[in-house]
Amino acid sequence: xxxxxxxxxxxxxxxxxxxxxxxxxxxxxxxxxxxxxxxxxxxxxxxxxxxxxxxxxxxxxxxxxxxxxxxxxxxxxxxxxxxxxxxxxxxxxxxxxxxxxxxxxxxxxxxxxxxxxxxxxxxxxxxxxxxxxxxxxxxxxxxxxxxxxxxxxxxxxxxxxxxxxxxxxxxxxxxxxxxxxxxxxxx
Ligand code: ADP
Ligand code: 5GP
Numbered sequence: 001x002x003x004x005x006x007x008x009x010x011x012x013x014x015x016x017x018x019x020x021x022x023x024x025x026x027x028x029x030x031x032x033x034x035x036x037x038x039x040x041x042x043x044x045x046x047x048x049x050x051x052x053x054x055x056x057x058x059x060x061x062x063x064x065x066x067x068x069x070x071x072x073x074x075x076x077x078x079x080x081x082x083x084x085x086x087x088x089x090x091x092x093x094x095x096x097x098x099x100x101x102x103x104x105x106x107x108x109x110x111x112x113x114x115x116x117x118x119x120x121x122x123x124x125x126x127x128x129x130x131x132x133x134x135x136x137x138x139x140x141x142x143x144x145x146x147x148x149x150x151x152x153x154x155x156x157x158x159x160x161x162x163x164x165x166x167x168x169x170x171x172x173x174x175x176x177x178x179x180x181x182x183x184x185x186x187x
Contacts, residue, residue, distance in 0.1 A: 002107070004096075005096065005098050006105075008150030016120060027185070032047070034060060037049075040137045054077070068107060119157045119160035125151060
């Protein structure tokens with residue numbers, strides 16, 4: 001099975017996914033997406049993303065290397081490489097996807113019962129704004145774009161198999177641990 005996580009940017013998805021990976025070492029691996037956006041903060045090529053030029057991204061599209069890709073924000077591409085799924089599954093691990101809502105629902109459509117799609121919801125759009133400002137690594141313009149997109153994405157939450165509200169982080173992490181246990185994803 002694969003595990004798909006979607007959430008409006010700033011909901012705490014990365015924080016929760018990182019927790020899952022460290023809580024169950026060797027059992028889950030994050031699919032590293034390709035993007036044309038620039039690295040933020042401490043991000044490293046090949047770890048958070050494969051950071052590529054627009055030309056290189058378009059070459060991957062032409063080669064059919066992506067299982068899905070989107071222009072998530074105006075002018076910025078993000079895509080999931082088929083080779084990531086093969087890399088992770090051949091290592092005997094469960095592939096975890098941290099992608100936008102549209103991409104997540106596309107993957108769910110492709111994988112069907114072989115996928116669990118989880119929506120991480122923020123307690124409110126106001127709290128989302130606080131978290132994005134608090135993270136301090138995104139311009140005001142990008143924050144406003146993300147907040148506008150969040151309102152649209154929240155409407156799609158009911159299409160997911162599971163919704164976890166990330167209000168109290170520890171509680172949300174516990175709910176996630178119980179979910180993967182109940183799905184039989186951990187040894
Ligand atoms: P995402 O991956 O969804 O964009 P992050 O995991 O980067 O979000 O979280 C956004 C910010 O909110 C980070 O600064 C993170 O430390 C903080 N954060 C995450 N979960 C919570 C929570 N439950 N309560 C308060 N702050 C949180
Ligand atoms: P960020 O720039 O904050 O890292 O990510 C912006 C958005 O792009 C997030 O919602 C993230 O989940 C999404 N994203 C990251 N990788 C992919 C991908 O491969 N495909 C799609 N469709 N969205 C992605």
